[in-house]
Amino acid sequence: MYTLGIDIGSTTSKAVILENGKKIVAHVVVPLGTGTVGPVRALAEIFEQSGISHEQIAYTIATGYGRLICAEADEQSSELSCHAKGIHLLLPQADTVIDIGGQDAKALKLSPLGRLLAFQMNDKCAAGTGRFLDVMARVLNVPIEQLGPLSAASKQPAKISNTCTVFAESEVISQLSAQVPLADIAAGIHNSVAKRVAGMALRLGHPVCLAMSGGVALNSGVVQAMEKEMGCPILVDPLCQSAGAIGAAVLAYEKLLQAKERR
Amino acid sequence: MMSESIATIKAADSAPQVKPKRPKPKSMLMLAEQSAALFENARLAKERGEKVGWSASIFPQEIAETLGLNVLYPENHAAGIAARHQADPFLQECEGPMGYSNDLCAYAKLNLAYTSVLNNESAIELPDGGKLVKPDFLLLTNNICNQLTKWYENLARQLQIPIFFIDTCYNPWDYVTESRVRYVRAQIDELIKNLCEFTNKKWDDEHFKEVMKISQRNSFLWERANNLLDRKPAPLSGFELFNYMSSMVCNRGKTSSTAILKQLNSEIEQHIADGTSTFPVAEQFRISWDGIACWPYLSHNLRTLKKYGINMVASSYGKAWAIEYDDLDGMARAYCFASTNGDNASTMIERRLEALKRFGCEGTIYHVNRSCKVMDCQMMEVQRQLAKAAGIPFTSFDGDQADYRNYSEAQFETRIQGLVEVMQQNKEDL
Numbered sequence: 001m002y003t004l005g006i007d008i009g010s011t012t013s014k015a016v017i018l019e020n021g022k023k024i025v026a027h028v029v030v031p032l033g034t035g036t037v038g039p040v041r042a043l044a045e046i047f048e049q050s051g052i053s054h055e056q057i058a059y060t061i062a063t064g065y066g067r068l069i070c071a072e073a074d075e076q077s078s079e080l081s082c083h084a085k086g087i088h089l090l091l092p093q094a095d096t097v098i099d100i101g102g103q104d105a106k107a108l109k110l111s112p113l114g115r116l117l118a119f120q121m122n123d124k125c126a127a128g129t130g131r132f133l134d135v136m137a138r139v140l141n142v143p144i145e146q147l148g149p150l151s152a153a154s155k156q157p158a159k160i161s162n163t164c165t166v167f168a169e170s171e172v173i174s175q176l177s178a179q180v181p182l183a184d185i186a187a188g189i190h191n192s193v194a195k196r197v198a199g200m201a202l203r204l205g206h207p208v209c210l211a212m213s214g215g216v217a218l219n220s221g222v223v224q225a226m227e228k229e230m231g232c233p234i235l236v237d238p239l240c241q242s243a244g245a246i247g248a249a250v251l252a253y254e255k256l257l258q259a260k261e262r263r
Numbered sequence: 264m265m266s267e268s269i270a271t272i273k274a275a276d277s278a279p280q281v282k283p284k285r286p287k288p289k290s291m292l293m294l295a296e297q298s299a300a301l302f303e304n305a306r307l308a309k310e311r312g313e314k315v316g317w318s319a320s321i322f323p324q325e326i327a328e329t330l331g332l333n334v335l336y337p338e339n340h341a342a343g344i345a346a347r348h349q350a351d352p353f354l355q356e357c358e359g360p361m362g363y364s365n366d367l368c369a370y371a372k373l374n375l376a377y378t379s380v381l382n383n384e385s386a387i388e389l390p391d392g393g394k395l396v397k398p399d400f401l402l403l404t405n406n407i408c409n410q411l412t413k414w415y416e417n418l419a420r421q422l423q424i425p426i427f428f429i430d431t432c433y434n435p436w437d438y439v440t441e442s443r444v445r446y447v448r449a450q451i452d453e454l455i456k457n458l459c460e461f462t463n464k465k466w467d468d469e470h471f472k473e474v475m476k477i478s479q480r481n482s483f484l485w486e487r488a489n490n491l492l493d494r495k496p497a498p499l500s501g502f503e504l505f506n507y508m509s510s511m512v513c514n515r516g517k518t519s520s521t522a523i524l525k526q527l528n529s530e531i532e533q534h535i536a537d538g539t540s541t542f543p544v545a546e547q548f549r550i551s552w553d554g555i556a557c558w559p560y561l562s563h564n565l566r567t568l569k570k571y572g573i574n575m576v577a578s579s580y581g582k583a584w585a586i587e588y589d590d591l592d593g594m595a596r597a598y599c600f601a602s603t604n605g606d607n608a609s610t611m612i613e614r615r616l617e618a619l620k621r622f623g624c625e626g627t628i629y630h631v632n633r634s635c636k637v638m639d640c641q642m643m644e645v646q647r648q649l650a651k652a653a654g655i656p657f658t659s660f661d662g663d664q665a666d667y668r669n670y671s672e673a674q675f676e677t678r679i680q681g682l683v684e685v686m687q688q689n690k691e692d693l
Contacts, residue, residue: 065673065677068676077680077684078677078680078681078684079677080677080680080681080684081681081684104674104677115688116681116684116685116688117656117685118650118656118657118685119658119681119685121658121674121677121678121681123631123661124661124669124670124671124674203643203647
């Protein structure tokens with residue numbers, strides 16, 4: 001039985017097809033978010049990639065900021081539960097998940113069965129989110145995916161304000177004017193994100209086993225900075241960016257099972 | 264203030280359904296009349312050349328009532344402007360030409376700008392025609408907020424009028440020491456003397472006793488109405504109680520409030536007897552609300568909670584005005600403990616824990632109010648300890664009591680949905 005999860009974020013759209021709630025049959029990431037053709041393209045690509053037709057999908061759950069306007073979904077669920085479910089499938093040993101998405105950051109506390117027990121989210125400000133990193137990469141004129149490798153060469157990370165994206169941007173420009181090496185600025189940016197997100201995540205207590213999900217987890221510089229701030233190693237699955245969509249597909253499967261049990 | 268129309272459904276119905284709008288209940292109509300009378304009486308008093316005051320929201324209202332003074336409430340008035348989405352020009356004026364910081368309390372920002380219009384220093388159009396008439400004196404306590412003292416000092420300087428002030432101090436313990444009672448009581452005595460001199464009024468102990476009796480009756484009825492929401496399902500949509508707060512904030516010592524609150528209690532009792540509720544969908548979850556209402560987005564808050572079948576059955580906010588005492592010493596004691604902003608964390612947590620249990624709450628929503636830094640300061644620790652002690656989940660959202668720029672609808676809904684998912688799991692685990 002196939003279920004479909006679609007995670008329509010603010011900057012990307014992700015889709016995953018799952019077989020019997022466990023096996024990932026296909027996954028796609030389209031770098032366009034809600035309000036664009038991203039969700040439609042993600043769905044088209046997932047069916048093409050998997051060879052599975054729309055009719056073969058037993059149930060679909062949408063998540064992410066665009067979840068409420070996804071006509072293809074049978075149901076929608078918050079990205080909080082979906083990331084919890086998705087990471088539990090990928091990394092079942094994790095008891096805490098940090099998801100840094102395009103415009104919000106979340107910390108999730110999980111039960112041993114992968115249930116969401118408690119959560120914290122960033123405030124309205126975009127500092128410490130993927131959008132913050134996008135803005136900074138643009139100022140540095142570095143592709144976003146190069147920000148992590150670039151920061152690895154840093155010898156003396158620059159100090160960047162962690163309270164406001166706009167202030168941080170002007171700080172980065174000042175650092176550039178002062179000819180601070182790009183690697184140090186990139187490392188400073190990662191430290192800034194890590195300090196802000198760790199401050200929020202530690203409200204849930206110290207993790208036993210910490211995992212990261214969301215696209216920002218692909219940035220090795222952020223992960224290293226987060227490890228330092230959280231004081232523990234961080235597990236990252238290669239499919240971390242699709243964790244929300246995976247969780248949505250898991251939830252879709254669980255819904256079907258519950259419906260069967262009720263019958 | 265909130266003006267949602269009220270639809271009544273059978274509380275036992277399970278499926279969400281749209282009901283035709285029903286007329287407002289009698290208590291709401293009485294409330295609207297009372298509110299209009301408050302402003303109109305102040306206007307007429309001003310016309311007669313009598314002195315009219317502005318008051319902080321938890322100043323002992325009974326003093327002004329005993330003296331027969333007309334007093335208006337800037338905090339309540341600012342909340343009304345914010346709830347009607349009329350705040351923008353005032354916020355712009357305050358932060359722009361007037362030069363105040365964006366970080367100030369938005370009630371203060373709104374009122375300072377409104378005052379500049381009354382004082383012919385600004386040309387903003389007043390959406391209510393200036394019904395908050397220019398004051399001749401200010402009544403102030405710092406039991407709810409310390410920023411109020413600076414706000415009122417500026418008003419006093421701007422308008423060249425006196426402040427009558429009671430300093431209540433911080434509450435390091437969960438009781439008020441006798442030395443503090445003496446300190447506050449001495450200020451009350453002095454304040455009454457000075458206020459009588461300034462307004463040419465005479466203090467009448469017998470009349471004060473009558474007012475006090477009315478005020479106590481109103482506090483009892485207010486608390487009773489709040490407590491009736493402990494029924495499952497609750498007979499009322501909890502947010503509706505916020506409507507009636509003007510009776511307690513502005514008219515606590517008046518018999519018109521007694522009539523309104525008696526009517527409200529009887530309407531709630533009728534719902535209980537009939538098995539109906541004004542909460543328009545089936546009550547699936549019961550939550551407590553921590554913090555001041557997010558007035559500019561009250562309808563979005565309500566719509567979102569309704570969508571998930573969440574009824575707010577307990578609130579720390581409204582009950583602050585259930586103030587009980589029976590003499591001037593008692594008044595001194597009671598007004599020291601009137602607001603959560605003056606409470607120490609352990610007292611605050613204990614009170615909330617009791618409420619969570621009494622009202623059968625399954626979660627808590629914390630309004631991280633950008634206007635009220637003192638409230639937010641304690642909130643994180645209260646969340647942590649209370650969630651642990653009560654074993655129930657919570658979420659918080661960024662908002663503001665009057666500044667519409669500090670809120671995101673999408674973020675609010677994500678948090679609420681996340682809370683619902685955790686509460687649903689908890690239900691299934693039972």
